[in-house]
Amino acid sequence: MRKLNQKGSILIFMTLAFALLGTFIGFAVDFGRAYLEKARISRLVDGAALAAAKALKGQTGFEDEATRAACDSMEMNGAKVAMAGANTCASTTGTFIANVEFPLLNVPGGLPVKSVLVTGIEPMPTTFLKFLGWMVPGNFSTIPVTAQAQAGPERPIDLMLVLDRSGSMTATDGSGQPKINALKTAVNGFLGLSSTFSADDQIGMVSFSTRGCGNNGQDSLTTGNCTPDVALSAATSSFISTLQGKVNQLVAVGGTNTMEAIRTARGPLAQVFDDPDRGPVTRKAVLLVTDGQPTFMRADNTAECQNDPKTATQFNNNGPNGCKLGVPTAAGSILRYPLNSGTSSSFSGAALYRNVIACTRSMTGYCQAGSDGAMHEANLTRNCGYSNSSCGAGGAHDVLFFAIAIGKKDLANPQQSLDENAKCLLARMANATDILNAATGVLETIAAMCNAHFTSSDGDTHADLVQGWPCGAGPCIDTTQQKGKVYIVDVSGNVAAQLQIVFREIAALLKLRLVL
Numbered sequence: 001m002r003k004l005n006q007k008g009s010i011l012i013f014m015t016l017a018f019a020l021l022g023t024f025i026g027f028a029v030d031f032g033r034a035y036l037e038k039a040r041i042s043r044l045v046d047g048a049a050l051a052a053a054k055a056l057k058g059q060t061g062f063e064d065e066a067t068r069a070a071c072d073s074m075e076m077n078g079a080k081v082a083m084a085g086a087n088t089c090a091s092t093t094g095t096f097i098a099n100v101e102f103p104l105l106n107v108p109g110g111l112p113v114k115s116v117l118v119t120g121i122e123p124m125p126t127t128f129l130k131f132l133g134w135m136v137p138g139n140f141s142t143i144p145v146t147a148q149a150q151a152g153p154e155r156p157i158d159l160m161l162v163l164d165r166s167g168s169m170t171a172t173d174g175s176g177q178p179k180i181n182a183l184k185t186a187v188n189g190f191l192g193l194s195s196t197f198s199a200d201d202q203i204g205m206v207s208f209s210t211r212g213c214g215n216n217g218q219d220s221l222t223t224g225n226c227t228p229d230v231a232l233s234a235a236t237s238s239f240i241s242t243l244q245g246k247v248n249q250l251v252a253v254g255g256t257n258t259m260e261a262i263r264t265a266r267g268p269l270a271q272v273f274d275d276p277d278r279g280p281v282t283r284k285a286v287l288l289v290t291d292g293q294p295t296f297m298r299a300d301n302t303a304e305c306q307n308d309p310k311t312a313t314q315f316n317n318n319g320p321n322g323c324k325l326g327v328p329t330a331a332g333s334i335l336r337y338p339l340n341s342g343t344s345s346s347f348s349g350a351a352l353y354r355n356v357i358a359c360t361r362s363m364t365g366y367c368q369a370g371s372d373g374a375m376h377e378a379n380l381t382r383n384c385g386y387s388n389s390s391c392g393a394g395g396a397h398d399v400l401f402f403a404i405a406i407g408k409k410d411l412a413n414p415q416q417s418l419d420e421n422a423k424c425l426l427a428r429m430a431n432a433t434d435i436l437n438a439a440t441g442v443l444e445t446i447a448a449m450c451n452a453h454f455t456s457s458d459g460d461t462h463a464d465l466v467q468g469w470p471c472g473a474g475p476c477i478d479t480t481q482q483k484g485k486v487y488i489v490d491v492s493g494n495v496a497a498q499l500q501i502v503f504r505e506i507a508a509l510l511k512l513r514l515v516l
Contacts, residue, residue, distance in 0.1 A: 034124055034143045041120040042147040045098065048073045048089070052100060052116040053151035060114060063087070067100045070118055074098065096122045105152045115152045121145070155283040156200040157510055158232060158272045160265040163187065164290035166209045168416045169252035171291075173495040179291055179406055180252040186499030187289075188244045196507040197235040202282075204232035204268050205243060207250055210296055210324060210337070212260030224322070224339065226260060232268040255326050256415075257296040259360055262286070262377035262429075269399055273384050284399045285510060286381055289499075291406040291491070292416040293425065294360035294374050296326035301370070305336065309371035310355035310362075315347055325356050329415060331458035350459065357415075357460055361425050363468040375465075378429035382481045401430040401484035402506055404499070407491050411457045418488065420454040424465045430484030431477050438498040439490040485509070 048070035055069040056062045064086065071089035074081050081098065084090035089098040098120045105115035123142040169180040190196075197203065206228045207214050214229035230246050233239050265286055273279045299305045299322065306319035320338035327334050333348040334356045359367040363375040382399045403426040407418030414421075423435055427446045435444045453461045477483050485506070489498040 031143075034145050037122060037124050037145045038147055041096075041122055041145060042149070044074045044077055044079050045118040045120040045147050045149040047077050048098065048100075048120075049116050049118045049149035049151035052118065056102070056114055056116055063102055066102070066116055070098065070100050070116070094122075096120065103150075105150075113152065113155075115150055117148065117150045119146065119148045155281060156202070156278070157197070157235075158202045158269060158278065158282045158284045159204070159510065160228070160232065160269060160286050161187065161203065161205040162261050162265050162286060162288040163205065163207045163247070163250065164209075164256060164258075164288075164292075165207045165250045165252045166256040166292070166295075167253050168256075168291055171491070173406075174490075174492045175494040175496075177494075177496060178252070179491065179495055180250060182494075182496035182499060183289060183406075184247050184250060185496045186503055187247050189500055190503035190507065191240050191244055191247075193504075193507050196510065197240065199234050199236045201235040202232045202272070202278075203230075203235050203239075203243060204228050204265070205230040205246060206261050206264045208257055208261035208264075209252070209254035210257055210326065212257045212262070212264045212298070214264070226264040228264055228268065232272070255295040256290065256292055257298065257324065257326075257360075258288075258290060258294040258374040259377050260296075260298040262288070262374060262381055263298070266377065266381040269381065270384075283510065285402065286378075286399055287402045287404070287506065288426075288429070289404045289406070292418065293357075293414075293422045295328075295415050296324050297356070297360040297371065297373055299323050299325050299371065304368070304370050305338075307368065308352055308355050309359035309367045312368045315349065315352055316345070318345075327353055327356055327360075327415060329413060331414070354458070354460055357458075358462070358464040362464045363428070366464045366467040374425065375428045379478075382431055382478075382484075398481045400482045400510075403430045403432075403484065403486045404489060404502055405486070406489045406495055406499075414456040414458045414460065417456065418491075419456060420449045420452065421456060421460060421462045421465065423486070423488070424450040424454075424462065426486045428465060430486050431481050432484045432486045433477055435486040435488055437488045437490070438502050439488075439493050444488075 051073035052066040052070040056066040067087055067089070068083050071081055071083040074089060079091070079096065080093045081089045081091050081096065087100045089100065091097065098118055101117040102114050103117055105113055122145045124145050125142055163183065165180060169183065170178050172178050173182060191203070206212060211226060213226035230243055269284050272282065272284060297309070299309070302319050302321050305323040305325070306314050306316055308315055309325065320340070322339040324337040324339065325334060332350050332353050333346055334353055335344045335346055337344045359371045360373045361375055362373045363379065364372050366372065378401060382401050384398055405418055405422060405426055407416065409419045410417040411419065424446055427433065427435060427450070433446060435446060437444065450466055453463060455461050487502045489495055489502065
């Protein structure tokens with residue numbers, strides 16, 4: 001049989017093979033060019049998102065400025081673009097376009113803030129891929145090359161540290177270290193986190209014991225208002241070193257005047273809200289570290305110093321003009337210290353004792369005018385310092401409140417016990433609905449706890465802790481203010497190690513980094 005002539009068949013196969021090979025090479029070339037173009041557009045939108053986020057400041061009302069900053073950034077990086085209307089940058093010589101959007105970015109521990117999302121689109125002409133249209137229906141003359149970048153606002157921080165140096169801080173933890181030493185180690189490590197603080201931030205400090213004045217000679221003999229240990233100042237490296245030195249000088253002695261400490265910290269933050277350069281921009285926070293319930297309160301005038309703070313019934317007519325009212329460890333009596341003298345007077349009465357306890361921590365309206373305690377001061381602080389008119393809608397610019405409690409439940413020592421009373425108080429101060437145990441990672445809700453009217457060994461049923469709550473007689477948060485965070489550090493374990501874990505989380509929550 002005569003063999004078929006195969007030369008023509010081989011030629012056809014070779015032609016098809018080269019055509020396919022050429023097509024694949026063409027695909028590789030076109031897609032390779034597209035990859036390089038995507039990398040170029042990615043660099044453009046990355047820079048644009050960063051520039052726009054800085055201009056936006058996480059606020060409403062800066063969208064046009066942010067869009068213009070995005071367009072300018074791309075032009076500086078070699079793209080011939082200009083702002084082409086709201087939220088758009090367009091090429092002046094080609095087909096490139098960038099859309100600028102402003103989605104809300106969820107923020108742990110606070111309200112959402114505006115971010116910037118820049119999407120760059122370039123229809124890249126193809127060289128070889130367009131021939132695919134001979135075999136497959138469609139237009140393959142261009143490849144749509146797209147790249148996105150999203151940036152969140154990196155807002156400067158105004159932070160007031162409020163540190164407990166009462167006498168109970170000398171007690172040792174499970175590792176044998178005094179709590180005050182563990183506090184110093186952890187706070188100084190927190191201040192030294194170079195990735196968190198910069199010269200754009202401001203930090204100040206108030207330490208407190210019998211008074212909320214600081215460790216600078218004002219503890220018991222100062223008449224009038226307190227001042228912070230360290231004024232709110234730019235967090236330069238030299239200032240951080242100075243602040244760490246002040247922390248190292250803390251001495252634990254005396255009672256626990258949380259009310260006056262928060263009042264002292266509030267003043268500098270209120271001034272920030274009145275600063276047109278920082279007020280609308282910065283993230284403001286209080287970080288309270290304490291190891292027990294308040295035992296002292298500030299009374300401002302003669303009547304307050306002479307009267308039961310809750311009932312206004314006079315318990316003594318020989319009162320100074322301005323004093324500290326406090327409760328000793330033993331139940332049933334109170335102490336009064338004039339602000340201009342270290343000499344105390346003691347007065348007995350179980351009802352008076354419990355009323356002073358309640359008023360050291362009370363909310364507005366529970367005690368007599370001027371006698372409202374730590375919850376009242378914390379609420380004023382969270383609400384833009386002094387309820388300033390510069391507050392943002394929905395609490396967008398309020399003060400974020402963190403509270404860390406070092407201790408354990410100890411009913412034999414109710415004023416130092418980290419019991420249900422103390423936990424509920426801290427949650428109320430921070431505007432939080434739950435508490436995180438740093439040692440176990442367990443999240444404890446406070447709803448049942450605050451409504452239970454827990455009774456400790458000194459008869460304290462804490463009705464004040466649910467009084468005047470913004471949404472009724474029950475534990476919830478004030479939705480017009482930022483929601484804070486509360487952490488429990490178990491004194492039976494290594495306090496310094498637990499504090500370091502908590503401080504690192506707080507550092508991450510405080511500083512909003514650029515996200516993509």
